Structure formats: C-alpha cells, structure tokens
Amino acid sequence: MTTYLAGSDHTRYVLYFNNDDLKWIADDSSLDIESIFHKHPVIHIPERRLDYISSIIQKISYEHNGVDSLSLSFIHSYFHELILFILRCQMYEDNVITKMDTGNELIQKVIEYIIENYHNDVTMAATAELFNMSESSLSKKFKAFTGFRFREYLINVRTHAAADLLVNTSLSITEIADKCGFADSNTMGGTFKKIMGEAPGSYRKNH
Known part of the structure; x- marks a missing residue:
C-alpha cells in the first residue's frame, strides 16, 4: 500500500x-x-x-x-x-488519455476541453462554470464516466504531453514543464516519475 x-x-x-x-x-x-x-x-x-x-x-x-x-x-x-x-x-493507454467512450456527450466535451487546454491554467471550478455545471456535479459525473478524478486526468494528459516532448524535441525540461501546464520543472519532475516510473531526464535518455 x-x-x-x-x-x-x-x-x-x-x-x-x-x-x-x-x-x-x-x-x-x-x-x-x-x-x-x-x-x-x-x-x-x-x-x-x-x-x-x-x-x-x-x-x-x-x-x-x-x-x-x-x-x-x-x-x-x-x-x-x-x-x-x-x-x-x-x-491502449494513450487512447484512454486522448479519447474515451464515456457514453456521456457532456463529459466527452469536458475531456476534449482538457486535451485542448491542458497547457493553460485549467481548474475544475472554471471548467464546471464553462459547462454550466456545479463543481460537485462535474466531479461525480467525470469520475463515474471515466474512472478518473478531474485533476488526476488533467495531470495524466499533461504528463503524457511532456513525455512526447521529451522524446521528440530538444526543449529543456523547464520549457517542457511550462508548455505542459506544470507550475515548474520540480513539480513536473515529481509528477512525471510517479506516473511514468522514471525521472524526465532518464525518460528522455531511455526513449
């Protein structure tokens, strides 16, 4: 545990x-x-x-x-x-991140919004307001239809975007953190290692 x-x-x-x-x-x-x-x-x-x-x-x-x-x-x-x-x-991990058959059109639109705006300051409060929902309703529906908490899903999207940039660009880790919506490179580093199993620098070398 x-x-x-x-x-x-x-x-x-x-x-x-x-x-x-x-x-x-x-x-x-x-x-x-x-x-x-x-x-x-x-x-x-x-x-x-x-x-x-x-x-x-x-x-x-x-x-x-x-x-x-x-x-x-x-x-x-x-x-x-x-x-x-x-x-x-x-x-199918990448497909789970980029597209989900949620059976709920509204939640699918929320997912598409996250994917298109993950590099910005995306919050559940602002997203709920954008889609005319309460935070509580969005939280419950998002978890029910995707299996992810809102912020958990957002972090996964940001992390996979960072992984792609690490492998396919020469941008610095600080630049990648900024482009993917992380507060700073240290925040990205800790999150990245928890999800991907290795630090950003190691991931870039190994892939």
Missing part, C-alpha cells in the same frame, strides 16, 4: 517474469511484446477495472496453496489472463 498522487489508497503489485513467459502472446498476435511493456515501466489500470484485476490475483493466491494436481495449470491460466489484460491496458 502506498500514497498516490490523487490522495486515494492503492495497491502496487510487482510481477516478475521473463520473455519466454510472453512468447506465446507474440506468436498468437505478432506483437512486439517486449517493446510494449518497456514503453512505460508503470501500468495504469483504470479504477473501474480494479475489481477484475483483484479477482484474478485472488484466484492465483488461492491456487498457490496447492488445492489439487490442477493448481499449477490454473495458476498459469490466470497469470496469462492477467498479463493479457495488463498488456491491453498498456497498448
């Missing part, structure tokens, strides 16, 4: 496996699995799907006690299901 940027409790699981454990996925899908998993060291699981992840881990834990002669096979099966789901979250 650790302290998360958004202020809520969360659990971080560390999985160890080698490339051979993923070979069957590559054979079935023709995907470059290693490059996908190394794109971001930390995988974000949408909050609304955490119960799904927890249920798989509980099944693995149960079978790990050696229920019967099939337990090892069940563990392998559940592990494969877990990896596939995590892989899907990783593959």
